[in-house]
Amino acid sequence: MKSDIDPLEQRSRSDQIAQTLEDQILTGRFAPGARLDEASLAEEHNVSRTPIREAFHRLAQSGLVVQQPRRGVFVRVSSPVEILEMFEVMAELEAACGRLAARRATDADIAELRQAEIECRAACDAGDIDLYYLKNGIFHHLLYAQSGNGYLEQEASRLHRRLKPYRRMQLFLRGRLQQSMDEHAAIVGAISAGDATQAAALLRDHVAVQGEKFHHVMSHLPKT
Amino acid sequence: MKSDIDPLEQRSRSDQIAQTLEDQILTGRFAPGARLDEASLAEEHNVSRTPIREAFHRLAQSGLVVQQPRRGVFVRVSSPVEILEMFEVMAELEAACGRLAARRATDADIAELRQAEIECRAACDAGDIDLYYLKNGIFHHLLYAQSGNGYLEQEASRLHRRLKPYRRMQLFLRGRLQQSMDEHAAIVGAISAGDATQAAALLRDHVAVQGEKFHHVMSHLPKT
DNA sequence: TTCATAGTTTTCGTATACAAGACGGTTGAC
DNA sequence: GTCAACCGTCTTGTATACGAAAACTATGAA
Structure with missing residues (x-):
């Protein structure tokens, strides 16, 4: 293996x-x-x-x-446009992971995913942003793996890593953490229910929101 | 620029x-x-x-x-499994291109796409597989560009190139060319109509079929 | 006959050396 | 005074050299 x-x-x-x-x-x-x-x-x-x-x-x-x-x-100077483009692709890749995972995840997989979600929530409740960041990464990587497609897992991980710094900054936006948490719960629900379309849609939105939030952060930054 | x-x-x-x-x-x-x-x-x-x-x-x-x-x-020895995985990802990437293109393509873009489709059909009717192969590539790359997402275009092109040898072999399967042609027409129709969901679904199937056909080809090959 | 070990050989990974192109400063001419 | 050209310096790109690690082979013992 x-x-x-x-x-x-x-x-x-x-x-x-x-x-x-x-x-x-x-x-x-x-x-x-x-x-x-x-x-x-x-x-x-x-x-x-x-x-x-x-x-x-x-x-x-x-x-x-x-x-x-x-x-x-x-x-490389990644222009905001490029970064938004990458978030858009990330949204599609994660949606694909969700779509496949909904069909392929075993009960053990889902239990694992749910556990990761719980740990995210614990970190969130504790107000530990660093820990949340870590657990959130684990949650998403579990999802990639559960797509049952090694190549997809690899590509998704690559882009996830690439977007790391930009994803992190938007965690500090007020209210985002709780919102993100609720989305996680819905995603686990859809996958658990085997609803591929719903899982894909939820994940696409979940990540697309990150792109939008990044846009917000950018507009608040002093322009270079 | x-x-x-x-x-x-x-x-x-x-x-x-x-x-x-x-x-x-x-x-x-x-x-x-x-x-x-x-x-x-x-x-x-x-x-x-x-x-x-x-x-x-x-x-x-x-x-x-x-x-x-x-x-x-x-x-690299790409196992059939890996290749099928790549086709699956390709299907998702092309679906994403279609989804975005349906919303973003201009009239000029669609005209260009339709033209490419016509040239595909011409090559098919002429029985010129090499030409069809070329025109088909142009058709798909147009689609990638019309996603309006440079990063997506780049990633899709990369994977397309990677799958090149495996896509080619299944062109020789009986009846595949005509079928592929009809799918192209439907795809152009959906994008032209601005139906993002339909365009995405059609493209996903269009490419997924290629993966299946590859599977057929593999099973006919002498096992190494 | 078979397995294990030691020696040899191959080739990889890194260091160093050298050549060619690009940037910047200075000088000279207009 | 300003602009352009030339020269020097710096950095990259390529060549070559050397040490080390792994594989292969052969030999000896069980």
């Missing part, structure tokens, strides 16, 4: 560096548009330029940075 | 090699499971191992090959 993952267990240095850089970009250490310097990063990680370059390639492929020939690599 | 693309115009040698290798894999020069040897490929392209390695990274990220640390890179 996990034979696909096993070979990746032993990762090379460059892969580790790519992971680190990705985290640093997503958490904001490198601002959008900033240039990533091979030499200084090599020095910082105590490696030569080669692993850094390999890491850059990974990041470029995942879309986090852009490489300009003979110029260097820059943290 | 095309400032995003401009820098890529001047591509490095490694990018060209990656492109070449990708084509060669998709067209079957390298069989699934075959090992890609850095040294011999470097010699063949008259470059050192470095650009080859960079090309490998690109291919690995796009999922065409897998890199096993200290083992080498291998053309």
